[in-house]
Amino acid sequence: MSYSLVWLKRDLRWQDHAAMSAAARNGPFACLYVIEPGLWQQPDMAASHYHFIVESLRSLYAALRAMGGQLLILHGDIISVLNALYDHSPFHTMHSHEETGNGWTYERDRQVAVWCREKNVQWQEHRQFGVVRGLRDRNRWQTAWETEMAKPLQTLPESLQWQKLPFDVQVPAAAALGLHQADPPSRQPGGRQQGLQALNTFAEERCMQYRGGISSPLSAPTACSRISPYLSYGCISMRETVQSVRRLLLKLPEQESRQRGGLQAFQSRLYWHCHFIQKLESEPEIEFQPMHRGYTGLREDGWNPLHFQLLTEGRTGWPLVDACVAMLRETGWLNFRMRAMLVSVAAYPLWLHWRDVGCWLATQFVDYEPGIHWSQMQMQSGTTGMNVPRIYNPLKQARDHDPHGRFVRRWLPAMRKVPDSWLFEPWKMPPVMQQQLGFTLGQELPQPPVELEQATRLAKQRLFAVRGQPEVRAAKAAVIEKHGSRVSRTDKPKRKPRQTLPEVVQASLFE
Ligand SMILES: Cc1cc2nc3c(=O)[nH]c(=O)nc-3n(C[C@H](O)[C@H](O)[C@H](O)COP(=O)(O)OP(=O)(O)OC[C@H]3O[C@@H](n4cnc5c(N)ncnc54)[C@H](O)[C@@H]3O)c2cc1C
Incomplete structure (x- = not known):
C-alpha cells in the first residue's frame, strides 16, 4: 500500500506539527530527516548547529519509537534519498513545513518540487509560523499572524498507521561533513x-x-x-x-x-x-543584497581583512566587544543588544560588509534563523534604508551595561588586572602603569585598530551621503511598502497616529 512521507526540516517535534498531522490523518505515513552534505558546506552553517540538531533528532527519534513509529535519519543529497525511498516503496504524497531558509535550501526546494512533479508525488507544504508565503499585502499581515496563532494546536489521530522502512539510521560525525569548528562548551543542548x-x-x-x-x-x-x-x-x-x-x-x-x-x-x-x-x-535576495538596493557598493570595496580578523578573534581592544566574542565562543548565545553592538562595531568603525560578518555570526549563533539573522544584519548595518541607523558605541554600552567591569573581567582574564579607572579604555593606561601591571600593549591588551569616534564619524558620513541621494530617498517608500511593520497603523489599538512607522515600532527592540 502506498503512503505519505513527512519530510522534517526545521521542525524537529511531533507536537503541533501540521505536516505530520495532515499525513497521519491520511493513512500510513513515514517520517524522514535528511542530513544533506551540501547544506553543511554553506558558509553560514557550523558544527554547533549540527550537534544541536542531532541532539534534537535523538529526542524525537525516541519519542516516535515510543509511539510505535520510526524516524528515518538518512545521509545524502535529498534527491538521491527520495529516489532510494521511492524505489523501495513509492509514496503518493510528501508533507513538509514551509521553510524560509538560506539560498541553498531555497534552491534545493526548487529541485525537490521538480522531482515531485516528475514522480507524480503531491508535495504539500504547511505553514509553521505566522510567515505568509506569496504575501501580497503587508497591511493585513498582523491579522494573519493573530489568526494563525489562535488556531487549535495540531494533533495526531489516536490510532497511527506507521509505514516502516528498512533503512538504518545514518548520522555522520561532524568532521565527515567538513564541520571542524569547535562546539561551544556551554551551548544550550538540543531537544x-x-x-x-x-x-x-x-x-x-x-x-x-x-x-x-x-x-x-x-x-x-x-x-x-x-x-x-x-x-x-x-x-x-x-x-x-x-x-x-x-x-x-x-x-x-x-x-x-x-x-x-x-x-x-x-x-x-x-x-x-x-x-x-x-x-x-x-525577498530571498536580502541574504546577499542590500534590502534597499541603493546601498549596493557602500562597503563592497573597503574590506579590511585585519579588522575582520581582530573582530572574529575577539582582539579589537574594545573590552566589551572582545568579551562578547569570548562569551559567544563559550556559549553560542548573546542577547539582542550585544548582537546589535557587535554588528554596529563591524559595520561602522571597522567598516566591514554585513555579508561576511553575517556569515561569521551565523556560525557563532546556535539559534541561527536565516530570516531574523539577515534582516537584523542589514538593519544594524544601515542598509535597509527604512530604519534610522542606530549606531552602538561600545564604550557607552560598557558604561551603561557593565559599569563595574564584571562582565569583561569574567570573559577577558587580562582585564582582571586593569584598575577600575582604565576599565573602558585600557589601552590609554600610561606606559609606566602598564609596565607595573605586566602588560604589553598589543599583546595581553590589544590596541583598537582605529580611533573609535573618528572612524564612526567617517562611517556615518559615508552612509548618510548615500542616504541623502534623491534616488535613494525616493526608493525608500517601496522598501517600506514591502517590508515595513504596520503594527501601529492598522492592527494595533490606535493611540496616537504616527507617521514614521518602522522607526517607531523598532524602538521597542532596542531595550
Ligand atoms: C545581528 C542580529 C542577528 C540575530 N540573529 C538571530 C538569529 O539568527 N536567530 C534568532 O532567533 N534571533 C536572532 N536575533 C534576534 C535576538 O537577538 C535573539 O532572538 C535573542 O537574543 C534570542 O534570545 P532569547 O530566545 O532569550 O530571546 P527573548 O528575548 O526571550 O525573545 C523570545 C523570542 O523572540 C524572538 N526575538 C527576540 N528578539 C527578536 C528580534 N529582535 N528580532 C526577531 N525576533 C526576536 C526570538 O525567536 C526569541 O527566541 C538577532 C539579532 C541581531 C541584532
Whole structure:
C-alpha cells in the first residue's frame, strides 16, 4: 500500500506539527530527516548547529519509537534519498513545513518540487509560523499572524498507521561533513524537553527580570527566555509558545505586574520573530543584497581583512566587544543588544560588509534563523534604508551595561588586572602603569585598530551621503511598502497616529 512521507526540516517535534498531522490523518505515513552534505558546506552553517540538531533528532527519534513509529535519519543529497525511498516503496504524497531558509535550501526546494512533479508525488507544504508565503499585502499581515496563532494546536489521530522502512539510521560525525569548528562548551543542548524547560522556567519565574534585565550581558542570560534555538529548529512550535503565554496571562492576578509585564514584552518578541522572517520569505535576495538596493557598493570595496580578523578573534581592544566574542565562543548565545553592538562595531568603525560578518555570526549563533539573522544584519548595518541607523558605541554600552567591569573581567582574564579607572579604555593606561601591571600593549591588551569616534564619524558620513541621494530617498517608500511593520497603523489599538512607522515600532527592540 502506498503512503505519505513527512519530510522534517526545521521542525524537529511531533507536537503541533501540521505536516505530520495532515499525513497521519491520511493513512500510513513515514517520517524522514535528511542530513544533506551540501547544506553543511554553506558558509553560514557550523558544527554547533549540527550537534544541536542531532541532539534534537535523538529526542524525537525516541519519542516516535515510543509511539510505535520510526524516524528515518538518512545521509545524502535529498534527491538521491527520495529516489532510494521511492524505489523501495513509492509514496503518493510528501508533507513538509514551509521553510524560509538560506539560498541553498531555497534552491534545493526548487529541485525537490521538480522531482515531485516528475514522480507524480503531491508535495504539500504547511505553514509553521505566522510567515505568509506569496504575501501580497503587508497591511493585513498582523491579522494573519493573530489568526494563525489562535488556531487549535495540531494533533495526531489516536490510532497511527506507521509505514516502516528498512533503512538504518545514518548520522555522520561532524568532521565527515567538513564541520571542524569547535562546539561551544556551554551551548544550550538540543531537544524538546530542554526547550520546554527553558520556556516554563521563564514563564513561571525568570520573566520577572525580563523588563530591565535583557539589555545587560550580565543579567540577560537568565532574564531572557533562551528559547531561540528551540524555535529555530522547531523543537517547540511558535503557536504553542504564544498560546501557553496567553493562558498564563489570563490566569495571572492583576497585582502580579512584574510577571505580567515580562510576559507581555516577551510576547511582542514572538511577533517580531515572524515579522523578520517574513522579510526573507518575501525577498530571498536580502541574504546577499542590500534590502534597499541603493546601498549596493557602500562597503563592497573597503574590506579590511585585519579588522575582520581582530573582530572574529575577539582582539579589537574594545573590552566589551572582545568579551562578547569570548562569551559567544563559550556559549553560542548573546542577547539582542550585544548582537546589535557587535554588528554596529563591524559595520561602522571597522567598516566591514554585513555579508561576511553575517556569515561569521551565523556560525557563532546556535539559534541561527536565516530570516531574523539577515534582516537584523542589514538593519544594524544601515542598509535597509527604512530604519534610522542606530549606531552602538561600545564604550557607552560598557558604561551603561557593565559599569563595574564584571562582565569583561569574567570573559577577558587580562582585564582582571586593569584598575577600575582604565576599565573602558585600557589601552590609554600610561606606559609606566602598564609596565607595573605586566602588560604589553598589543599583546595581553590589544590596541583598537582605529580611533573609535573618528572612524564612526567617517562611517556615518559615508552612509548618510548615500542616504541623502534623491534616488535613494525616493526608493525608500517601496522598501517600506514591502517590508515595513504596520503594527501601529492598522492592527494595533490606535493611540496616537504616527507617521514614521518602522522607526517607531523598532524602538521597542532596542531595550
Ligand atoms: C545581528 C542580529 C542577528 C540575530 N540573529 C538571530 C538569529 O539568527 N536567530 C534568532 O532567533 N534571533 C536572532 N536575533 C534576534 C535576538 O537577538 C535573539 O532572538 C535573542 O537574543 C534570542 O534570545 P532569547 O530566545 O532569550 O530571546 P527573548 O528575548 O526571550 O525573545 C523570545 C523570542 O523572540 C524572538 N526575538 C527576540 N528578539 C527578536 C528580534 N529582535 N528580532 C526577531 N525576533 C526576536 C526570538 O525567536 C526569541 O527566541 C538577532 C539579532 C541581531 C541584532
